[in-house]
Each structure stands twice: as structure tokens, then as C-alpha cells.
Amino acid sequence: MPRLSGQQKRKKHYRPSGKKREGNAAKFITRTRAVHYLQLSLPMFRKLCILKGIFPRVPKKKVEGNHKTYYHMKDIMFLAHEPLLDKFRDIKAYDRKIKKAVAKKNKDLAIRLKSRRPNYQLDPLIRQRYPRFIDALRDLDDCLTMVNLFAALPATESTRLDVERIHNCRRLSHEWLAYVARTHSLRKTFISVKGIYYQAEIEGQKITWLTPHALQQVVPDDVDFNVLLTFLEFYETLLAFVNFRLYHSINVEYPPILDPFLEAEAADLFALYRFFSAGSRRTFGNSQIGGSEEQNEVRLLPASEPGALMHLVENASVDDKDDKETKECKSLFKNLKFFLGREVPKDSLLFIIPAFGGTVSWEGDGSPFGETDEGITHQIVDRPSQGHVYLSREYVQPQWIYDCVNARIILPTEAYMVGRVPPPHLSPFVDNEAEGYVPEYAETIKRLQSASRRRVLPVPGTDDGDLDDPQHLLAEGVIDRTQAQEASEKKQELIKLEKQYHDELNMELQGISYSESLLSKKAESSSIGAEEKLEDGLDAEEMAATDATSMSKVVMSRKKRKLYEAMQISKERKRSGVKLLKERKKKAEQSSAP
Amino acid sequence: MAKKRVETKKTPPLPPLPPPSTPPQEMPEEEIPGEEAGDGSGEEDGEGSEGGAEEERGESDAGVAEESDSSEDEEEHIGYDIAGKKIRKQAKRDKIDSFLAGVDDSKNWRKIYDEYNDEEIELTKEERRLIGRILKGKTPHADVDPYAPYVDWFEWEEKGMPLSGAPEPKRRFIPSKWEHKKVVKYVRAIRKGLIKFEKQKEKPRFYMLWGDDSSSAENTRHGLSYIPAPKPKLPGHDESYNPSVEYIPTQEEINSYQLMYDEDRPKFIPRRFESLRNVPAYESAIRDAFERSLDLYLCPRTRKKRINIDPESLKPKLPSRKDLKPYPSLCYLEYKGHRGSVKSISVQITGQWIASGSTDGTVRVWDVETGRCLKVWEFGESIQHVAWNPLPDLPLLAVSVGQDVVLLDTGLGNAEEQFRAKELLHVEEDDAGQCDTKPLVRWLRHDKLDAIRLEHSKAVSSVEWHFKGDYFITVAPTILIHRLSKKLTFNPLKKLHGLPVSSVFHPSRRILFIATKKNVRVYDLSMEKPKFMKKLEPSIREISSVAVHPGGDNVIVGSKEGKLCWFDMDLSSKPYKTLRAHPKDITNVAFHRSYPLFASSSDDCTAYVFHGMVYSDLNQNPLIVPLEILRGHASSNGRGILDCKFHPRQPWLFTAGADSVIKLYCH
Incomplete structure (x- = not known):
């Protein structure tokens, strides 16, 4: 090997080839390299990434190849300095000790070691990932969906799920639901095939979550439960802290202490409502002694009395701060009393109805009032078919509740009667106007809404409150526009008929016989032919339009042209989707008509 | 119904045993059960019964006393029946009642209270006897013989290998030292408080994590921006459990999904249920959650700028077309007469006549305004190119046919002009003989048409005149410049990079543009030898045509991929603007001599007319606006418009189509 001569000396700042200090090669690292760098096993790396919320990023230039995942070096360094990493290493070593003790049949030692296994806390991580409470709320969608899913899962060996964990999930989700119901912040609900979607608005954040139908879930065997359980671990902690904060914001103790009897009857939600009412009584008793006499009286009613309890839930919330929407939600089911049959989804309805200000009971132990109660207005x-029918109440299918909630009005119950196929259930998350296709039932609901609004508001012009709310005005405007259109169409039709009548009268006066008039009609039809020719002219116009677009395309830069074309493609796709829907609708109508 | 214990936690209490220290003294020795069943006197019986009763009372007291400690947590029921209902205990009789019952009932002493089953049992005689035997320490049954003859089972013979004859070691009798040490250690640890027996009270796990949000805002993520994961898609109408009918796909559509690629196939097929109770559990709920979590931690994230704009706003703001009038827009005249596709046209500089050459082997001259065909020449071979001499008083026409270029006297114009033309063409006759020696081109006399024939060695693709009308250039793969007045031909460029496609003279200066397939080369001809000036690189696949702006500083190049490049010679050698106008080959491009117009014709049967304004201010870039798409030609054999030329004075455009028609578009 030849020696380096004096002139061939290394440069002052020598860097071995292949080691980069700047640019994408230095900033980004592939996953395999990252795992080697951290001296971890892949499962542990995965766990750490999930808990810390580290995700791969897309580098501008993929130095190592196109099909690899890249992590930012800063992210990896962030992981490397995580105290949890050491903790995990400790736990791994400790587990090895236990394994060894078991293998050596040193039972005592194994038991003792197991009892003192090191534990770790996730709260610093939560604080790190969500520095502000609002950040946590923003990311709550997945958390709620996951916790609700696991609350519905069976505890099995294969999934390494224990009962306690499932109960914890169940409890957390109930706590969340109880909070949402109490603050009346639920906004939208939707029964889908996948489960029931809810959307709540808390501190200005729209939080959407999915709860599976309360049935035996299918547990597939090709799913890695390690990943799911790691996520769940984080989400459980997160949701508990979020619940804590939310409960404190409404002056309720956390964790709530529930009535064991109700808990045993699987009426956790109801138990929580009761806890709220009791808690509010306590706190209100402490803080504002000078509250109005009447309110205090209401609150001091025994909690076991059913109606009073629901009123408590209702009144307890702070009235002054509520915005308009909350008020609207709160008073939707006001003065209505519901009774749930055994076969309806109890958890869901027990959540929704109080969230919109209704009073609810169910068939079973611990319910506030029985089926025979006179005040019940609706039975779900x-x-x-329904055997025994009380004439004083209406029997409706559960979908009615969900549709009422989405429409924010009490819908007529005829279509939802027992034994009928209810009208289509529409998603509240779709903007029909933007989508370009409005289902028939959506239009019906809109008409009902406008009707009810008109009934409530005396005269739209005189009311000053109307002017303040642009949203309201807009809705009004839309409705007015559609109606105006309809009216104008009708008018035109009338004019047409009138004209025809006058023409015929004239003809009679002139003494033209019917056959002649037919002839003249033919002439008219020929004129229609002329119109068709005109349509050709329209084609020419279209041609001109396409010419114009193609000419403007000629001058566009390539980037803009591609963008424009992509937009056109997406538009076209949307249009074809709407067209398909319309075709199907037409076909369905045709098949149903004869 | 017989009461049955399902299960209780308690172990059944043992039958009451006498305290070992108080054996029954009164019981006579002879009273062995089984011996005196028949002849036992009443007295003895009475005594025995009393003694027994006393004993039992004492025992039961002791039992109560024993159990009184544990009876605090005792249940009021003894268990559950088969239906799950509690079996309650009988009400306890108080002492007086039990005493009176004992006095009244002579057999009371035999009764025992069974706590486990909560009932009173009357002992039979056999049972009483059994108990008596047990109390005496005898075997319970009389049949058992305790003194049966001894059978020695052990073999006393000497064995070869005895089990062990060693005496018991001492260590078996003394307490272990190491155990002692360990105990001492533990004791010390307990004293020091290292080992605690009561469990530490857990502090509450959850607390106010986000106490004050104001201070924590600075906690950014280690200098990297946090990219939140996109939220899951919200469900549409089709995911409803009871969607409208139109959202349900037909069976055929569902079947057609099978033929799709995996990526295109819809993941969710809408279904309809008549009522909520019919909805089953969603089978891929867990899989969906799993996929979502995979997306959350495995999917690379990046910030994509999603623009939400009206596509119309992408279109550039161009001046209105109306302001840029006049330009050719409507087909005004058609010149019909050719029987093959018209390959080339040329407009005379006065704008009075146009000449056209076609694949049917004829060259025709037309009157522009009337569309009348004035003259026809037959060549019998496909015409490649026609070009009028640019001098208005010299109505000569250069026609390239196969390997020849023919300079025709059209016979138009007045007598003086005719004479000049004749003279020019006449002189060549003498030179024709001399030309034999020249290897490049032979200037020959065309007898039939009274014209000059230039015989090239290879096929000539184009002929272009210099603006002064004396020189003309032919492209017969090599570039040749001819001088008409001297009847000379020379080859200025010995070496060319690439195959020349076409070449044009600068409209006012002595500059030559040569377009090869890849680029356009510019030569200065003012020197003795042509000097290379510039190379224009349009970076397109294949150049088909080139045209120079009358100002001379701008060049447009048409390509075979339908792109049109505008070069500003002063600006750069790269195109100032590339216009992607045609989907097919561009066949020709042309500038108008006076109006700011240029046009391109293509094989897709359209011709584009553009407004191309060049400003005298060098700082201002040329303005290019597409004005009109001219249609009307029919396609034949995949070819559309083959040539286009502007009228020299009017904003009119002539197009020559492969459908053997020439069209004139006027404003």
C-alpha cells in the first residue's frame, strides 16, 4: 500500500466518503438504519414510534431508493434521548430475569420478580405530544374510535386482551359520552353499516368518532394485535387525561364514583348522569349558596325520582355561556319523554336523547320510570309489530331519533311507524350542494325545516335577530331562491297555457278548422326543426367554447396545463358519479312504477 | 322441592367433638354399644341420656362460642337454590324455647342441629352407638377387629445391596445455619423498614395535565414541524345502513368490480337493511382500525399544498381577440382543380396570383380574387415545392420536382416584364453546355416549357428565394445556393451537423437559417466564407419547418410532435415560448409580412392563427395570443393541411390540404 506523500495529505476537514453532513443524505435515515442506530429491535422501535408519535417523512430526494421509508434524523435523535427507551431496555432485561427464574423452576423468585416488574408512565409523552389541550382534542378522533372498538371486543387469549382492559375502555368511553351529553355538545349522528358515527363540538373542535354496533365482533387472525394494543395503551391514557380536564371544566370530580347497583345493571351512562347531578348539587351547594331558591329546590329533589333527575342533568349545565347551536341542541327534545324497548341500541339512545334535552327510560332494572308511565310521549x-299500544304515545323506530337530531327538528313520525320500512337514512356529513346530487329525502327534510322555521319566526323582515345571523340568512336565502325558481316555472307554464288558449280562440274567430290548425302545428314543428338547426348553431358555439379552452391551453405553462387537466378529470369523475346515481334512480322509479 | 346447596365458600363445620381433656366419666365401662341393646334398663338409659344431653349442650355452647367470632360476617342465607334464589336460615329459637322443647320431648337429647344444612337431625340408635364408640376411642364399627394376628410383610433375609445402614446424620437434628442467617437478614430488613407489609397507597394516576396552556405553547417539537395525520374520511350517504335506492349498485355492477384492478375496486359496497335490528356486526371493524393505525405510524407524511381554485383562473389573461382584429377567421374561397393532395403553395408578392404544386404532377397558377385557374403545367411527377420570385416585376416560379428544380416563366405580367423574364431564362441556354463539367448541379434548358432545369444529384425538398430575387437556395440534403443572373451554383457549407430539413434567408440581411432535425443554425453570409453565428435549440424531437419574422429577430420553428417554438434571437438560444398547439405534426409555419400574425398548419386538419406582436422596445417581450383555429380541410391518408401561406398585403391565409383543395381564409 503506497504511503501518502506530504502533498497528498488529508484535507484539513476530511470527511470519509459516504458520510454526509448536509443535504438529504444527512438529514434522512431509512428505517433499518434507524433501528440499527438506536440498537433496538424492530418491535420495540415500532412501539416507541407509536407512543412518541414519530412518523416517517418524505424527503425531497430519496437517497437510498424509492421504496424505503425515511425518518428525519432529528426525529431519531429525539427517540434516542427518550427516557422511555432506557425504561424499555430495563424492562427487557428484567423480563429476561423472570424467564430465567421460570426456566430454573425457581417459582418464588419468579413470583417475586413478577410482582415488582418496573412500570412506566405515559403522561410526559402526552404533554410532549400535545402541549396544549386543544391539540389533544384535535387528535381525539382516532383515540375515541379505537377505545370504543375495544370496549366492544371480547376478551380472548389470542388477542392477549384481558377483561380489565376492556372494562377500562368501556368506562372511559362512557365518561366521554356522559360529558358530551351533559354539555349538549353532540352535533351529528349517523348510523352506518360500520357502526354509529357521532360528531361533537368541544371547544370549537369538531370531533368525530365511530362506535361499533353492540354485537359480537369478528376478530380476524391476521391482524397484529401488538400494534393495536400499543395504540390502545396510549389512547387510554390520553382519553383519561382529557376526561379529567373536561370533568374539571364543569366542576365534576374525576374519576367518577358510580352507583354500584346501576353499574351492575350495565347502565353506566345513567349512573354517570346521576353522579353528575349529585356532584353538581354538591359543588353548587358549596360555591353558590345565594343561588335562586327555586333552582336549589329542584336540585334537592331526591335523585331516585326519575323526572327530576333528567331535569337536573338539563339544568346543571351553565346556561349563560351556551352559544346558539348548543341552545338549539339542548331544546330539541325538550318536554319529550322517551321509553326504549329492549331491542333498540340502548347505549346509543341513552346518550343521544339526554344530549338533546329529552328524558329517557328503558325496560329493565334501575330505569327511572316504567313502561306504564303516563307522561311518555314516544316509545322507541x-x-x-307492536302488541299492546298506548294511545297517548307514538311508537317510532330508532332511526327517527337520529334523523331528528340531524335535521334539528321534530320530524313527523308517520314514516317511522312500527313495521314500516323507514325512509332512507342520510349522512349529515355530506354537503349535497357541493356533491352535485341531492337525494329526494334530503329535499323533503329541507322543506320541513323551512316550514318549521317559518312557523317559529313571526315575520322574517321585522326580526332584528335574523340579520345578525348570516348562516340563518343564507339558509333562508337558499330556500327562497329555490322557491322563487319553482314559482317562476309555474308562472311560465301558466302563461304558456294561456297563450295556447288565446291562440285557439283567435283561430276559432278566424274560422280556421281543426285540420288546418293541425297543419299549422306541423309548420310549427318544422319551425322546431329550425330550432334544431339552431341547436347545431349551439354546437358551433360549443365548438367555439372548446376552441377557446384549447387555445388558452396552448398558452398555458406546462405546470398549469397539467393542473388544469387534472382538475377537469376530477370534475368529470364527479359528474359521472352523479350521472350514475341519477340513472339508478330513474331505473328504480321505472321498476317501481308499473 | 328438595333444597340443594349450589355452592358456598364455607367449609362444612366438623361434627362436634368432645374436648379431649374431659372424657365422659359417668359412662360405665360395660356400656359398650352393641352389647346391651335389649336389656339396658330405663334408669341407665335416663342417666345416659342426661349425660349425653349435658355433653351436647356443652359442646354446642363451645361451638357457638367458637363461631361467635366468625359469625359477624355470616350471611343470613345458607346458599342458593337451583333457581338462584337465596335460601334463608330458619329463625333461631331462643334458649327458653329450646329448653322447654327439651323438657317436653324425651327424645330431645338425640337431636343435633346441623348448621351446614340448617336443620335438626334426630340420631338413630346405630348412630348414637357409633358416636359412643368413637368417644371411647374404639373403632367406630364393631366389626373391625383391632387385634388381628400380625402378618410380617418385611423380608428379613440379608440382601446383596441393603437400602442404607448409615445412621441419621447430625445435621438432620440441628437447625440450619443458613436459614438462620436469612431469617436474621429479613428481620433486620423489616426493622430498618426496607420490607413493608402494607401496600403503599397509590396516588391518583390522573391529574390536571394541561393546567395553564399559556406557558406550554413554546414547547415545539424539537425544531421539526408536526404534520398532523389526515382525519379519516367522513361517511357518505352510501355508507348508511339504509341508503337511498340509487346508492345500491346492481348485481351486474358488483360483478364488474371483480374485473377491476385492486386499486380501483371500491372497498365498500353499499347495502340496505330494512330496519336497524337487521344490521349485523361489521366484519372488518378491527381490520379497518388496524389499517388506520398502520397508516398513522408507517405512512410517510408530507405537507401537500392543496389548491382550491377555480380552474378558469389558471387560464392566462389574454387581450381580447376582438381588439386584435383583423385576422383570418372564415373560409372565403376554395380553389379546386387538383386531383392529388396539394403539397405546396406560394403567393406572388403582388398578391394577385398563387401557385400550387400537387402530387398529381401539376403546377397551377390561380387568380386569388376569383379562384380561377389561370395556367396548368404538367410535370408527370409529384411536385415538392413551389416558390414565386419575390420581385414583383419578375413573375418567375421555381418548382422542385423530383431531382430537378425548374424555373418557370409563368407568362403573366406585362410585355416588358415578359421580356425580362425571357432574357433571364434565355441566357442560361448557353450556359447549359458549360454546366456539364460542374458536379454539383447542371443548369439545363427545359425545351418543352421554355424554362431552366437544374438537375441535382438527389431529390430536392425545398426551394427558397432570397428577398432580392437573384439568389435562391435549394435543400437537396446538401444546401446549395444558386445565382440566377450568373447561372452559378455553389455549396457554401462544406460540413453540416445533422440533416438539413429546410433553410430560409433572413428577410433583410445576408443571413441564412438552416434547420436540421434537431436545431436551427444561423450563418452570416456577408463574409467570404459563411460564418457560423448562432445555434437555436428548441429541444424538440424533430423540426419540420422554420419561418423568420419580417423584422428578422424572431424565428418560429414547427416540430413533428406538434409543438411550436418562438425564438427571440436577442434573448437566448432557447425558445422564448413553446406552444403545444397541435396533436399531430406541424407541416408548415408562416409569418405575415406586415400584420403581426403568424400561423401553423398541421396534419390534424387544423391551422392555428396567432397574434405575434414584436415590440421595438427591447425590454418588452413579444406578445403571443392564439386567435383562431381554422378548420375545414378533410383528412386523407392521415394527412391534413400540408402548407399555409399568408397573403402579402391582406390578413388572409391560404392553406393547402391533402384533400386537394386550397382554401383562402379571410377576416
Whole structure:
């Protein structure tokens, strides 16, 4: 090997080839390299990434190849300095000790070691990932969906899920639901095939989550539960802290202490409502002694009395701060009393109805009032036929509740009666106007809404409150526009008919016989032919339009042209989707008509 | 119904045993059960019964006393029946009642209270006897013989290998030292408080994590921006459990999904249920959650700028077309007469006549305004190119046919002009003989048409005149410049990079543009030898045509991929603007001599007319606005418009189509 001569000396700042200090090669690292760098196993790396919320990023230039995942070096350094990493290493070593003790049949030692296994806390991580409470709320969608899913899962060996964990999930989700119901912040609900979607608005954040249908879930065997359980671990902690904060914001103790009897009857939600009412009584008793006499009286009613309890839930929330929407939600089911049959989804309805200000009971132990109660206005049933019928109440299918909530009005119940196929259930998350296709039932609901609004508001012009709310005005405007259109169409039709009548009268006066008039009509039809020719002219116009677009395309830069074309493609796709829907609708109508 | 214990936690209490220290003294020795069943006197019986009763009372007291400690947590029921209902205990009789019952009932002493089953049992005689035997320490049954003859089972013979004859070691009798040490250690640890027996009270796990949000805002993520994961897509109408009918795909559509690629196939097929109770559990709920979590931690994230704009706003703001009038827009005249596709046209500089050459082997001259065909020449071979001499008083026409270029006297114009033309063409006759020696081109006399024939060695693709009308250039793969007045031909460029496609003279200066397939080369001809000036690189696949702006500083190049490049010679050698106008080959491009117009014709049967304004201010870039798409030609054999030329004075455009028609578009 030849020696380096004096002139061939290394440069002052020598860097071995292949080691980069700047640019994408230095900033980004592939996953395999990252795992080697951190001296971890892949499962542990995965766990750490999930808990810390580290995700791969897309580098501008993929130095190592196109099909690899790249992490930012700063992210990896962030992981490397994580105290949890050491903790995990400790736990791994400790587990090895236990394994060894078991292998050596040193039972005592194994038990003792197991009892003192080191534990770790996730709260610093939560604080790190969500420095502000609002950040946590923003990311709550997945958390709630996951916790609700696991609350519905069976505890099995294969999934390494224990009962306690499932109960914890269940409890957390109930706590969340109880908070949402109490603050009346639920906004939208939707029953889908996948489960029931809810959307709540808390501190200005729209939080959407999905709860599976309360049935036996299918547990697939090709799913890696390690990943899911790691996520769940984080989400459980997060949701507990979020619940803590939310409960404190409404002056309720956390964790709530529930009535064991109600808990045993699987009426956790109801138990929580009760806890709220009791808690509010306590706190209100402490803080504002000078509250109005009447309110205090209401609150001091025994909690076991059913109606009073629901009123408590209702009144307890702070009235002054509520915005308009909350008020609207709160008073939707006001003065209505519901009774749930055994076959309807109890958890969901027990959540929704109080969230919109209604009073609810169910068939079973611990319910506030029985089926025979005189005050019940609606009974929710989901069976082919109802045997014994009380005339004083209406029997509706559960979908009615969900549709009412989405429409924010009390819909007529005829279509939702027992034994009928209810009208289509529409998603509240779709903007029909933007989508370009408005289902028939959506239009019906809109009409009902406008009707009810008109009934409530005396005269739209005189009311000053109307002017303040642009949204309201807009809705009004839309409705007015559509109606104006309809009216104008009708008018035109009338004019047409009138004209025809006058023409015929004239003809009679002139003494033209019917056959002649037919002839003249033919002439008219020929004129229609001329119109068709005109349509050709329209084609020419279209041609001109396409010419114009193609000419403007000629001058566009390539980037803009590509963008324009992509937009056109997406538009076209949307249009074809709408067209397909319309075709299907037409076909369905044709098949149903004869 | 017989009461049955399902299960209780308690172990059944043992039958009451006498305290070992108080054996029954009164019981006579002879009273062995089984011996005196028949002849036992009443007295003895009475005594025995009393003694027994006393004993039992004492025992039961002791039992109560024993159990009184544990009876605090005792239940009021003894268990559950088969239906799950509690079996309650009988009400306890108080002492007086039990005493009175004992006095009244002579057999009371035999009764025992069974706590486990909560009932009173009357002992039979056999049972009483059994108990008596047990109390005496005898075997319970009389049949058992305790003194049966001894059978020695052990073999006393000497064995070869005895089990062990060693005496018991001492260590078996003394307490272990190491155990002692360990105990001492533990004791010390307990004293020091290292080992605690009561469990530490857990502090509450959850607390106010986000106490004050104001201070924590500075906690950014180690200098990297946090990219939140996109939220899951919200469900549409089709995911409803009871969607409208139109959202349900037909069976055929569902079947057609099978033929799709995996990526295109819809993941979710809408279904309809008549009522909520019919909805089953969603089978891929967990898989969906799993996929979502995979997306959350495995999917690379990046910030994509999603623009939400009206596509119309992308279109550039161009001046209105109306302001840029006049330009050719409507087909005004058609010149019909050719029987093959018209390959080339040329407009005379006065704008009075146009000449056209076609694949049917004829060259025709037309009157522009009337569309009348004035003259026809037959060549019998496909015409490649026609070009009028640019001098208005010299109505000569250069026609390239196969390997020849023919300079025709059209016979138009007045007598003086005719004479000049004749003279020019006449002189060549003498030179024709001399030309034999020249290897490049032979200037020959065309007898039939009274014209000059230049015989090239290879096929000539184009002929272009210099603006002064004396020189003309032919492209017969090599570039040749001819001088008409001297009847000379020379080859200025010995070496060319690439195959020349076409070449044009500068409209006012002595500059030559040569377009090869890849680029355009500019030569200065004012020197003795042509000097290379510039190379224009349009970076397109294949150049088909080139045209120079009358100002001379701007060049447009048409390509075979339908792109049109505008070069500003002063600006750069790269195109100032590339216009992607045609989907097919551009066949020709042309500038108008006076109006700011240029046009391109293509094989897709359209011709584009553009406004191309060049400003005298060098700082201002040329303005290019597409004005009109001219249609009307029919396609034949995949070819559309083959040539286009502007009228020299009017804003009119002539197009020559492969459908053997020439069209004139006027404003």
C-alpha cells in the first residue's frame, strides 16, 4: 500500500466518503438504519414510534431508493434521548430475569420478580405530544374510535386482551359520552353499516368518532394485535387525561364514583348522569349558596325520582355561556319523554336523547320510570309489530331519533311507524350542494325545516335577530331562491297555457278548422326543426367554447396545463358519479312504477 | 322441592367433638354399644341420656362460642337454590324455647342441629352407638377387629445391596445455619423498614395535565414541524345502513368490480337493511382500525399544498381577440382543380396570383380574387415545392420536382416584364453546355416549357428565394445556393451537423437559417466564407419547418410532435415560448409580412392563427395570443393541411390540404 506523500495529505476537514453532513443524505435515515442506530429491535422501535408519535417523512430526494421509508434524523435523535427507551431496555432485561427464574423452576423468585416488574408512565409523552389541550382534542378522533372498538371486543387469549382492559375502555368511553351529553355538545349522528358515527363540538373542535354496533365482533387472525394494543395503551391514557380536564371544566370530580347497583345493571351512562347531578348539587351547594331558591329546590329533589333527575342533568349545565347551536341542541327534545324497548341500541339512545334535552327510560332494572308511565310521549321500538299500544304515545323506530337530531327538528313520525320500512337514512356529513346530487329525502327534510322555521319566526323582515345571523340568512336565502325558481316555472307554464288558449280562440274567430290548425302545428314543428338547426348553431358555439379552452391551453405553462387537466378529470369523475346515481334512480322509479 | 346447596365458600363445620381433656366419666365401662341393646334398663338409659344431653349442650355452647367470632360476617342465607334464589336460615329459637322443647320431648337429647344444612337431625340408635364408640376411642364399627394376628410383610433375609445402614446424620437434628442467617437478614430488613407489609397507597394516576396552556405553547417539537395525520374520511350517504335506492349498485355492477384492478375496486359496497335490528356486526371493524393505525405510524407524511381554485383562473389573461382584429377567421374561397393532395403553395408578392404544386404532377397558377385557374403545367411527377420570385416585376416560379428544380416563366405580367423574364431564362441556354463539367448541379434548358432545369444529384425538398430575387437556395440534403443572373451554383457549407430539413434567408440581411432535425443554425453570409453565428435549440424531437419574422429577430420553428417554438434571437438560444398547439405534426409555419400574425398548419386538419406582436422596445417581450383555429380541410391518408401561406398585403391565409383543395381564409 503506497504511503501518502506530504502533498497528498488529508484535507484539513476530511470527511470519509459516504458520510454526509448536509443535504438529504444527512438529514434522512431509512428505517433499518434507524433501528440499527438506536440498537433496538424492530418491535420495540415500532412501539416507541407509536407512543412518541414519530412518523416517517418524505424527503425531497430519496437517497437510498424509492421504496424505503425515511425518518428525519432529528426525529431519531429525539427517540434516542427518550427516557422511555432506557425504561424499555430495563424492562427487557428484567423480563429476561423472570424467564430465567421460570426456566430454573425457581417459582418464588419468579413470583417475586413478577410482582415488582418496573412500570412506566405515559403522561410526559402526552404533554410532549400535545402541549396544549386543544391539540389533544384535535387528535381525539382516532383515540375515541379505537377505545370504543375495544370496549366492544371480547376478551380472548389470542388477542392477549384481558377483561380489565376492556372494562377500562368501556368506562372511559362512557365518561366521554356522559360529558358530551351533559354539555349538549353532540352535533351529528349517523348510523352506518360500520357502526354509529357521532360528531361533537368541544371547544370549537369538531370531533368525530365511530362506535361499533353492540354485537359480537369478528376478530380476524391476521391482524397484529401488538400494534393495536400499543395504540390502545396510549389512547387510554390520553382519553383519561382529557376526561379529567373536561370533568374539571364543569366542576365534576374525576374519576367518577358510580352507583354500584346501576353499574351492575350495565347502565353506566345513567349512573354517570346521576353522579353528575349529585356532584353538581354538591359543588353548587358549596360555591353558590345565594343561588335562586327555586333552582336549589329542584336540585334537592331526591335523585331516585326519575323526572327530576333528567331535569337536573338539563339544568346543571351553565346556561349563560351556551352559544346558539348548543341552545338549539339542548331544546330539541325538550318536554319529550322517551321509553326504549329492549331491542333498540340502548347505549346509543341513552346518550343521544339526554344530549338533546329529552328524558329517557328503558325496560329493565334501575330505569327511572316504567313502561306504564303516563307522561311518555314516544316509545322507541324496533320490532315487526307492536302488541299492546298506548294511545297517548307514538311508537317510532330508532332511526327517527337520529334523523331528528340531524335535521334539528321534530320530524313527523308517520314514516317511522312500527313495521314500516323507514325512509332512507342520510349522512349529515355530506354537503349535497357541493356533491352535485341531492337525494329526494334530503329535499323533503329541507322543506320541513323551512316550514318549521317559518312557523317559529313571526315575520322574517321585522326580526332584528335574523340579520345578525348570516348562516340563518343564507339558509333562508337558499330556500327562497329555490322557491322563487319553482314559482317562476309555474308562472311560465301558466302563461304558456294561456297563450295556447288565446291562440285557439283567435283561430276559432278566424274560422280556421281543426285540420288546418293541425297543419299549422306541423309548420310549427318544422319551425322546431329550425330550432334544431339552431341547436347545431349551439354546437358551433360549443365548438367555439372548446376552441377557446384549447387555445388558452396552448398558452398555458406546462405546470398549469397539467393542473388544469387534472382538475377537469376530477370534475368529470364527479359528474359521472352523479350521472350514475341519477340513472339508478330513474331505473328504480321505472321498476317501481308499473 | 328438595333444597340443594349450589355452592358456598364455607367449609362444612366438623361434627362436634368432645374436648379431649374431659372424657365422659359417668359412662360405665360395660356400656359398650352393641352389647346391651335389649336389656339396658330405663334408669341407665335416663342417666345416659342426661349425660349425653349435658355433653351436647356443652359442646354446642363451645361451638357457638367458637363461631361467635366468625359469625359477624355470616350471611343470613345458607346458599342458593337451583333457581338462584337465596335460601334463608330458619329463625333461631331462643334458649327458653329450646329448653322447654327439651323438657317436653324425651327424645330431645338425640337431636343435633346441623348448621351446614340448617336443620335438626334426630340420631338413630346405630348412630348414637357409633358416636359412643368413637368417644371411647374404639373403632367406630364393631366389626373391625383391632387385634388381628400380625402378618410380617418385611423380608428379613440379608440382601446383596441393603437400602442404607448409615445412621441419621447430625445435621438432620440441628437447625440450619443458613436459614438462620436469612431469617436474621429479613428481620433486620423489616426493622430498618426496607420490607413493608402494607401496600403503599397509590396516588391518583390522573391529574390536571394541561393546567395553564399559556406557558406550554413554546414547547415545539424539537425544531421539526408536526404534520398532523389526515382525519379519516367522513361517511357518505352510501355508507348508511339504509341508503337511498340509487346508492345500491346492481348485481351486474358488483360483478364488474371483480374485473377491476385492486386499486380501483371500491372497498365498500353499499347495502340496505330494512330496519336497524337487521344490521349485523361489521366484519372488518378491527381490520379497518388496524389499517388506520398502520397508516398513522408507517405512512410517510408530507405537507401537500392543496389548491382550491377555480380552474378558469389558471387560464392566462389574454387581450381580447376582438381588439386584435383583423385576422383570418372564415373560409372565403376554395380553389379546386387538383386531383392529388396539394403539397405546396406560394403567393406572388403582388398578391394577385398563387401557385400550387400537387402530387398529381401539376403546377397551377390561380387568380386569388376569383379562384380561377389561370395556367396548368404538367410535370408527370409529384411536385415538392413551389416558390414565386419575390420581385414583383419578375413573375418567375421555381418548382422542385423530383431531382430537378425548374424555373418557370409563368407568362403573366406585362410585355416588358415578359421580356425580362425571357432574357433571364434565355441566357442560361448557353450556359447549359458549360454546366456539364460542374458536379454539383447542371443548369439545363427545359425545351418543352421554355424554362431552366437544374438537375441535382438527389431529390430536392425545398426551394427558397432570397428577398432580392437573384439568389435562391435549394435543400437537396446538401444546401446549395444558386445565382440566377450568373447561372452559378455553389455549396457554401462544406460540413453540416445533422440533416438539413429546410433553410430560409433572413428577410433583410445576408443571413441564412438552416434547420436540421434537431436545431436551427444561423450563418452570416456577408463574409467570404459563411460564418457560423448562432445555434437555436428548441429541444424538440424533430423540426419540420422554420419561418423568420419580417423584422428578422424572431424565428418560429414547427416540430413533428406538434409543438411550436418562438425564438427571440436577442434573448437566448432557447425558445422564448413553446406552444403545444397541435396533436399531430406541424407541416408548415408562416409569418405575415406586415400584420403581426403568424400561423401553423398541421396534419390534424387544423391551422392555428396567432397574434405575434414584436415590440421595438427591447425590454418588452413579444406578445403571443392564439386567435383562431381554422378548420375545414378533410383528412386523407392521415394527412391534413400540408402548407399555409399568408397573403402579402391582406390578413388572409391560404392553406393547402391533402384533400386537394386550397382554401383562402379571410377576416
